[in-house]
Amino acid sequence: MALSTQALIKEADRCVACGLCLPHCPTYRKTGSEADSPRGRIQLMRAVAQDVLPNNDCFKQHIDLCLSCRSCESACPNNVNYGALIDATRAEFVQKSKVMRLLIKPFARTRGLSNAGIWLLWGLQKTPLLAWFKQLSPAAKLLPTLNKPVTWQPFYAATAQKRGAVSLFLGCTTHALDSQTITASITVLNQLGFDVHVPLKQTCCGGIARQMGDTKESSKLVQINQKIFDVNLPILSLASGCGAGLNDYLTTHRIEDISTFLASCDWSNVQLTPMHSRIFVQDPCTLKNVQKSHQAVYALLKRIPHAEVIPLAGNSQCCGGAGAYMLTQTAMAHQLLTDKLNAIQASEVSILATSNIGCSLHLASGLRARNLKVQVLHPVQIIAQQLGRKHTN
Secondary structure, three states: OOOOHHHHHHHHOOOOOOOOOHHHOHHHHHHOOHHHOHHHHHHHHHHHHOOOOOOOHHHHHHHHOOOOOOHHHHHOOOOOOHHHHHHHHHHHOOOOOHHHHHHHHHHHHOHHHHHHHHHHHHHHOOOHHHHHHHHHOHHHHOOOOOOOOOOOOOEEOOOOOOOEEEEEEOOHHHHHHOHHHHHHHHHHHHHOOEEEEOOOOOOOOOHHHHHOOOHHHHHHHHHHHHHHOOOOOOEEEOOHHHHHHHHHHOOOOOEEEHHHHHHOOOOOOOOOOOOOOEEEEEOOHHHHHHOOOOHHHHHHHOOOOOOEEEEOOOOOOOOOOOOOHHHHOHHHHHHHHHHHHHHHHHOOOOEEEEOOHHHHHHHHHHHHHOOOOOEEEOHHHHHHHHHOOOOOO
């Protein structure tokens, strides 16, 4: 649940305005405006909550420009819960349009509608219509080439000696646009000895609704997932954005990013084919700043013999994806994306690993626009490839 107005004011009062957050804030680094810094936004939130300043368009613009990357939290000596503050402010003062929320709601809630949309997109990409649509819509430009839609089963049995069981949280965007990561995750978990449960009635994590200020809808989605997932099984998130939201709000269950879980597993009976390549890693903000488990991705990928695993330059800064941000704040999102693309070009990257579907879509669309031939893959996809590949030295 979002903070009440009084709780918001109390939490905002914990900010001592030291400014240690400023160099970590992507929007402040771009605009140089105090109102676009965490410290400045907290002052604005408190002033509006106390009716000292009006809740006007100027205030909303500064709040909307926040990425919710939460880099500021890692730098804050007083551990101010900025994530809770920005969520509460959006819920109370800066709700997005009803039209936007109504468009998102049926796909977040109803897997059947989502499935219908996936089949429609898959069919459209075989016609000139999708190319035409991409010229008109920024959202359509994010679409990757889709594989034929998959009908998931509720259970996949371990293919090695059984060690345990897990549940997979697919996420609405991963479910719609990245069946390869779901397949790879099931394959790797089964080969490590884990039964995999895929609750078919699971819904969106609620992150986009929360970002839109719709805490009522977000809470409903959390409650649905709370009832559907077995509390006795760890829930493995395939997208760090989903995992961050689940960790914050689905507190009744154990939530782990899949790379974190896999990195901690016993791999003594599983062999990975050597890979004489450089793998660059982009750290999603939600994995680094919220779940604080980004190092697990490096540990997991380093299990591949001879692979050189390298952090992408500028990993401390957001890529600009940030959920729906890349659609609603396109100018700032593009500025931040440009920095990432420049870093990718400078390092001559050919394989880029990222654990968040939003980052993946945003980066891949920019790479296509520059005609850069870079594979953007989930870390688990890379692991799965090396499980099924014969050594040919």
